[in-house]
Amino acid sequence: MYERKILPNLNCGLDLIGEVLYGKWKIRLLWFINEGYKRPSELQRKIPDTTRRVLNIQLKELEEHELVTRKIYPVVPPKVEYSLTEFGKTLIPVISALGKWGDENEEHLRTVILERLRQESRQDIVSV
Amino acid sequence: MYERKILPNLNCGLDLIGEVLYGKWKIRLLWFINEGYKRPSELQRKIPDTTRRVLNIQLKELEEHELVTRKIYPVVPPKVEYSLTEFGKTLIPVISALGKWGDENEEHLRTVILERLRQESRQDIVSV
DNA sequence: ACAATAGGGGAAAAATTTATCCCTATATGA
DNA sequence: TCATATAGGGATAAATTTTTCCCCTATTGT
Numbered sequence: 237m238y239e240r241k242i243l244p245n246l247n248c249g250l251d252l253i254g255e256v257l258y259g260k261w262k263i264r265l266l267w268f269i270n271e272g273y274k275r276p277s278e279l280q281r282k283i284p285d286t287t288r289r290v291l292n293i294q295l296k297e298l299e300e301h302e303l304v305t306r307k308i309y310p311v312v313p314p315k316v317e318y319s320l321t322e323f324g325k326t327l328i329p330v331i332s333a334l335g336k337w338g339d340e341n342e343e344h345l346r347t348v349i350l351e352r353l354r355q356e357s358r359q360d361i362v363s364v
Numbered sequence: 365m366y367e368r369k370i371l372p373n374l375n376c377g378l379d380l381i382g383e384v385l386y387g388k389w390k391i392r393l394l395w396f397i398n399e400g401y402k403r404p405s406e407l408q409r410k411i412p413d414t415t416r417r418v419l420n421i422q423l424k425e426l427e428e429h430e431l432v433t434r435k436i437y438p439v440v441p442p443k444v445e446y447s448l449t450e451f452g453k454t455l456i457p458v459i460s461a462l463g464k465w466g467d468e469n470e471e472h473l474r475t476v477i478l479e480r481l482r483q484e485s486r487q488d489i490v491s492v
Numbered sequence: 493a494c495a496a497t498a499g500g501g502g503a504a505a506a507a508t509t510t511a512t513c514c515c516t517a518t519a520t521g522a
Numbered sequence: 523t524c525a526t527a528t529a530g531g532g533a534t535a536a537a538t539t540t541t542t543c544c545c546c547t548a549t550t551g552t
Contacts, residue, residue, distance in 0.1 A: 238484075238507090238508070238509080239484045239485055240481070240484065240507085240508080241506085241507065241508090242507070242508090242540090242541090243481070244477070245413055246474055246477060246478075248463065248466065248467070249462070249463040249464065249465065249466025249467035249468075249470060250391055250392060250395065250459070250462060250463045250466055251466070252466040252469070252470060252473040252474065252477065253462050253463070253465055253466035253473070254391070254466075255473070255477050256473065256476075256477065258509095259509085259510095260509080260510070261510095263378055263382070264378065267378065275528090275529095276528085276529065276530090277527080277528070277529085285373055286510075286511075287510090287511065287512075288529085288530085289510095289511080289512080289513095289530090289531080290509095290510060290511065290512095292529090292530070292531080293509095293510085294510095297480070300476070300479075300480045300483070301473075301476045301477065301480065302472075302476050308529090311528095312517090312518050312519060312528085313517095313518065313519060313520085313527060313528035313529070314517090314518085314528055314529045314530085315528075315529080316528090316529065316530090323469070323472065326465070326469070327465065329461075330461050330462060330465045331378070333457075333458050333461045334377070334378060334381050334458060334462075335376065335377040335378045335381070336377065337377065337381055337454070337455065337458045338376065338377025338378055338379070338380040338381035338382075339376070339377035340377075341380070341451070341454070342377060342380060344430075344451065345380040345381070345383070345384065345429075346374055346380065348384075348428065348429045348430050349372070349374060349380065349383050349384065349429065350374075351428075352425070352428045352429065353368070353371075355428070356365055356366075356367045356368065357367055366537090366538070366539080368537085368538080369536085369537065369538090370510090370511090370536095370537070370538090386539095387539085387540095388539080388540070389540095403498090403499095404498085404499070404500090405497085405498070405499085414540080414541075415540095415541070415542075416499090416500090417500090417501080417540095417541080417542085417543095418539095418540060418541065420499095420500070420501080421501095421539095421540085436499090439498095440498080440547095440548055440549055440550095441497060441498035441499070441547095441548070441549060441550085442498050442499040442500085442547085442548085443498070443499080444498085444499065444500095
């Protein structure tokens with residue numbers, strides 16, 4: 237595990253929520269768990285752009301922050317299911333609001349994001 | 365500038381909003397600009413935990429994503445003011461929802477976050 | 493002459509996060 | 523017997539972000 241050298245700011249609500257949601261796949265994990273995809277292999281299939289290893293790490297952090305629980309069934313082959321805690325469930329409307337804004341502004345967002353990426357590569361060509 | 369080697373996912377609304385909000389100080393910058401702190405030096409005073417350099421970089425990204433505009437006054441000493449674009453303003457209710465959830469759950473969040481940090485350092489002691 | 497204030501940025505280091513690689517174990521089906 | 527599916531983790535590399543350090547312009551006030 238990696239021990240932080242710079243302690244996070246925990247001054248206001250924005251700091252606090254940032255601390256538990258900051259992580260490339262965390263919001264998606266919460267979203268899919270809420271949709272009923274509970275098992276690690278299911279979640280991996282829903283999020284194929286990263287590996288199980290990475291998902292495990294982020295799931296563990298979500299668990300330590302008490303947003304999800306992990307239930308282990310003593311069967312073979314092993315079976316594990318994640319669920320949202322009551323606390324985690326209260327986050328769903330917030331995530332929903334994020335996704336809604338993104339969906340409503342999808343076209344514009346895609347444009348400005350891609351435009352910025354193009355600027356990056358252009359600068360790279362110039363500097364070489 | 366840094367050119368990405370891994371292209372971002374832009375599949376759904378959550379990916380898109382993540383792309384423009386992901387950045388340690390961006391949400392706070394948007395928030396304070398919305399509150400009327402427009403000049404770089406004012407923003408720096410509101411966010412003393414990082415340097416002007418870093419704020420400049422993140423402000424520039426926000427500008428490239430068309431969430432803020434930068435207005436330069438041709439005076440000496442120089443004067444610059446940031447404002448939210450109409451597009452940026454539509455994000456304020458979403459940020460507000462994030463902050464609200466964080467505030468409402470402040471106590472619990474602080475507990476679980478600090479607990480997790482303590483676990484990190486404990487493991488470090490053991491492994492040494 | 494010098495410091496302070498206003499604005500900015502390049503280069504490189506440090507911190508942090510994410511990805512990759514390779515390993516454990518058991519049962520089932522081909 | 524071998525591949526697949528289930529779940530997990532250590533070690534290390536790579537990517538990315540954030541920070542630090544030092545530099546620049548010009549004016550005003552001491």
